[in-house]
Amino acid sequence: MGNDFTSSLRPAIVMTILFAILLGILYPLAMTGIGQAIFPSQANGSLVRDQRGTVIGSTVVGQAFTSDRYFQTRPSAAGKGYDGLASSGSNLGPTAQALVDRVKPDVEKRHAEGATGVLPADLVTASGSGLDPDLSPEAAFAQVARIAHIRGMPDVQVRALVSTHVDHPLLGFLGEDRVNVLALNQALDRAGTRRRQ
Amino acid sequence: MTLQGWILIVAFTGILLALTKPVGLWLFALYEGRRTPLHAVLGPVETGFYKLAGIDPNAEQSWRRYAVHMVNFNFALLLFTYAVLRLQGVLPGNPQGLAGVGEHLSFNTAISFTANTNWQSYGGESTMSNLSQMLGLTIHNFLSAATGIALAFALFRGFARRSAATIGNFWADATRITLYLLLPICVALTIFYIASGVPQTLGGVVDVSTLEGAKQSILLGPVASQEAIKMLGTNGGGFFNANSAHPFENPTALTNLVQMLSIFLIGFGLTWCFGKAVGNTRQGWAILSAMLILFLVGVTITYWQEAAGNPILHELGVSGGNMEGKEVRFGIAASALFSIVTTAASCGAVNAMHDSFTALGGMIPLFNMQLGEVVVGGVGAGIYGFLLFAILAVFVAGLMVGRTPEYVGKKIEAKEVKLAVLAIAVLPLIILGFTSLSSVAEAGLAGPLNKGPHGFSEILYAFTSAVANNGSAFAGLTANTPWYNALLGVAMWLGRFFIIVPMLAIAGSLAAKKYTPESAGSFPTTGGLWVGLLVGIILILGGLTFLPSLALGPIADHLAMIRGQLF
Numbered sequence: 001m002g003n004d005f006t007s008s009l010r011p012a013i014v015m016t017i018l019f020a021i022l023l024g025i026l027y028p029l030a031m032t033g034i035g036q037a038i039f040p041s042q043a044n045g046s047l048v049r050d051q052r053g054t055v056i057g058s059t060v061v062g063q064a065f066t067s068d069r070y071f072q073t074r075p076s077a078a079g080k081g082y083d084g085l086a087s088s089g090s091n092l093g094p095t096a097q098a099l100v101d102r103v104k105p106d107v108e109k110r111h112a113e114g115a116t117g118v119l120p121a122d123l124v125t126a127s128g129s130g131l132d133p134d135l136s137p138e139a140a141f142a143q144v145a146r147i148a149h150i151r152g153m154p155d156v157q158v159r160a161l162v163s164t165h166v167d168h169p170l171l172g173f174l175g176e177d178r179v180n181v182l183a184l185n186q187a188l189d190r191a192g193t194r195r196r197q
Numbered sequence: 198m199t200l201q202g203w204i205l206i207v208a209f210t211g212i213l214l215a216l217t218k219p220v221g222l223w224l225f226a227l228y229e230g231r232r233t234p235l236h237a238v239l240g241p242v243e244t245g246f247y248k249l250a251g252i253d254p255n256a257e258q259s260w261r262r263y264a265v266h267m268v269n270f271n272f273a274l275l276l277f278t279y280a281v282l283r284l285q286g287v288l289p290g291n292p293q294g295l296a297g298v299g300e301h302l303s304f305n306t307a308i309s310f311t312a313n314t315n316w317q318s319y320g321g322e323s324t325m326s327n328l329s330q331m332l333g334l335t336i337h338n339f340l341s342a343a344t345g346i347a348l349a350f351a352l353f354r355g356f357a358r359r360s361a362a363t364i365g366n367f368w369a370d371a372t373r374i375t376l377y378l379l380l381p382i383c384v385a386l387t388i389f390y391i392a393s394g395v396p397q398t399l400g401g402v403v404d405v406s407t408l409e410g411a412k413q414s415i416l417l418g419p420v421a422s423q424e425a426i427k428m429l430g431t432n433g434g435g436f437f438n439a440n441s442a443h444p445f446e447n448p449t450a451l452t453n454l455v456q457m458l459s460i461f462l463i464g465f466g467l468t469w470c471f472g473k474a475v476g477n478t479r480q481g482w483a484i485l486s487a488m489l490i491l492f493l494v495g496v497t498i499t500y501w502q503e504a505a506g507n508p509i510l511h512e513l514g515v516s517g518g519n520m521e522g523k524e525v526r527f528g529i530a531a532s533a534l535f536s537i538v539t540t541a542a543s544c545g546a547v548n549a550m551h552d553s554f555t556a557l558g559g560m561i562p563l564f565n566m567q568l569g570e571v572v573v574g575g576v577g578a579g580i581y582g583f584l585l586f587a588i589l590a591v592f593v594a595g596l597m598v599g600r601t602p603e604y605v606g607k608k609i610e611a612k613e614v615k616l617a618v619l620a621i622a623v624l625p626l627i628i629l630g631f632t633s634l635s636s637v638a639e640a641g642l643a644g645p646l647n648k649g650p651h652g653f654s655e656i657l658y659a660f661t662s663a664v665a666n667n668g669s670a671f672a673g674l675t676a677n678t679p680w681y682n683a684l685l686g687v688a689m690w691l692g693r694f695f696i697i698v699p700m701l702a703i704a705g706s707l708a709a710k711k712y713t714p715e716s717a718g719s720f721p722t723t724g725g726l727w728v729g730l731l732v733g734i735i736l737i738l739g740g741l742t743f744l745p746s747l748a749l750g751p752i753a754d755h756l757a758m759i760r761g762q763l764f
Binding site for chain 2: 007014024034046047062065066067088095096118122134139175178
């Protein structure tokens with residue numbers, strides 16, 4: 001046993017150092033180099049810029065939309081909402097009073113602004129990350145009446161806008177029907193601008 | 198439940214079954230120490246490492262020597278990571294300017310990553326610098342996985358060798374697995390992840406002016422390179438707090454599928470490799486069949502419960518399945534499937550918050566871990582854990598027919614059965630002991646976010662996850678306290694190494710035995726009867742031990758949920 005122990009010390013220490021260099025430094029740095037060279041946009045967060053070059057978001061990560069003029073994103077438990085430095089779900093269990101206290105006013109608010117019937121689940125539930133970039137098409141359609149009213153656009157035009165932005169599952173079974181909220185709201189702004197001209 | 202959801206589950210299982218033999222063949226080449234095509238590139242690295250560390254890769258080791266070298270290597274890695282985390286504030290690669298990580302959190306985290314658990318008491322984005330993620334954590338993801346697979350190889354040799362005093366060389370096993378298996382697959386996976394939208398940069402925070410004119414800060418970092426090994430090595434420690442639910446870790450339904458596949462890939466291959474090592478691949482398929490039965494039953498229950506949703510929310514006028522804690526791009530099916538894959542294997546990555554699952558939907562992930570992470574299981578750890586149950590199963594079969602039990606050509610005698618029971622008993626002892634303690638101590642009761650039975654489930658889940666080396670959480674529990682960091686740290690260490698050492702002793706004992714050819718009186722260990730016996734033994738041991746605790750947590754929670762009672 002004593003011999004087993006002493007004979008292990010040099011390999012244990014040296015292999016720790018060698019593997020730290022290979023796996024902790026060389027591997028991530030090499031991958032960073034390759035990623036930056038071949039896929040610079042994705043490797044740097046798939047950022048979206050406006051005409052002046054200001055970063056207005058990422059196609060991958062969700063951002064808060066709380067204004068009634070925009071399609072609003074799901075409730076978020078990341079910091080004070082869509083905090084990119086504090087991703088989190090609500091972690092509320094199915095029987096939590098706090099869950100009901102949060103969902104109930106949201107449901108009432110959606111009904112007050114024109115949504116009818118039972119609401120799609122994702123519209124009033126917090127996502128796992130708090131940074132969900134998407135809505136289900138149903139959750140977007142539930143907001144059409146409000147947006148059409150505020151922007152003075154015909155309902156059908158707003159609905160059509162949502163329909164054209166629905167992403168379908170890959171190969172018919174990977175993923176769900178969904179709408180990227182940032183892309184949809186950008187399109188909404190463009191549609192509004194065109195109409196005013 | 199939808200047809201689309203079931204197509205996903207069937208396709209997922211089918212792809213893995215198609216990959217089982219190819220991966221098994223590759224693993225078998227490494228098990229035998231054969232030359233692979235990759236030796237042309239990485240061979241010099243391997244021999245260079247041996248030379249510098251003074252290792253003779255052909256020197257065979259007894260089980261004791263194998264165990265001591267393995268533990269000391271892991272201990273050296275643990276100290277290394279502890280140092281990196283404590284010194285974070287003065288080390289480079291820290292664009293956010295984060296301070297050093299505190300004592301009890303560093304203790305917990307260093308053990309966690311060494312033990313292939315990757316329990317995270319912290320939120321990655323607010324605690325770990327880029328250098329800590331790379332140097333402190335990513336290396337464990339590789340080496341704890343390599344350790345697990347090496348240990349499985351050692352046990353395979355115990356079964357395969359005859360009248361032998363040794364079970365291989367730890368350094369050769371661990372180095373070859375890292376260089377010729379984990380690293381090349383991770384390079385390919387990393388490039389795929391980057392192409393799909395996972396960041397890979399040394400930069401830090403990007404400031405965003407949102408469309409509404411608000412400010413949002415987005416954190417970037419070397420995410421993809423860590424994501425690849427996090428799944429392949431069944432580690433599960435996320436770069437971000439939200440783990441694989443975070444869009445930067447898991448941006449699309451396709452990356453989600455690849456992540457789930459890579460959790461199970463090596464575990465499936467190892468069952469085939471075991472069969473090949475003991476000279477009959479049907480032995481491997483029998484094990485995989487038992488695993489698949491338990492897996493598919495688990496998927497069905499959780500998917501059914503999550504798709505059915507929460508009646509309390511239905512009452513408020515919300516339709517459909519349970520979307521609290523889930524991402525729209527994955528939906529119900531892919532979230533339910535992921536939760537079962539990650540807890541069946543000892544991965545612990547999550548793409549949805551298990552804490553917000555329905556009561557029974559969340560119970561299955563918990564139960565998966567309580568079964569000892571043997572449904573596919575962690576890389577290496579799954580199959581050696583499973584073989585401990587196989588030893589008990591042949592023992593039970595032997596009692597029934599009144600003969601000395603045999604398994605794949607080796608007589609199973611009192612020594613092996615005692616050691617197997619010792620290894621298996623560690624799990625419930627620590628889980629139930631520490632959970633009880635935390636349910637009465639003030640410092641323990643301060644942890645849960647949810648009240649009522651769900652709060653108890655949070656504590657039970659934490660210790661189950663730690664001992665089983667899973668690392669997923671009912672994350673409402675505030676675990677970054679001295680109480681939980683210390684107890685969970687101890688639980689993770691015991692859960693890893695107090696199973697490994699008896700298991701290696703079994704390997705040594707088996708290797709020394711003569712080969713016992715199969716006779717008319719042997720209990721067959723390949724057919725349906727054997728698979729049924731295995732499933733039964735695993736369920737009875739897990740069920741009997743943990744059913745009372747499940748009744749207090751998720752089952753009580755379920756009854757409250759259908760009655761509409763709130764806490």
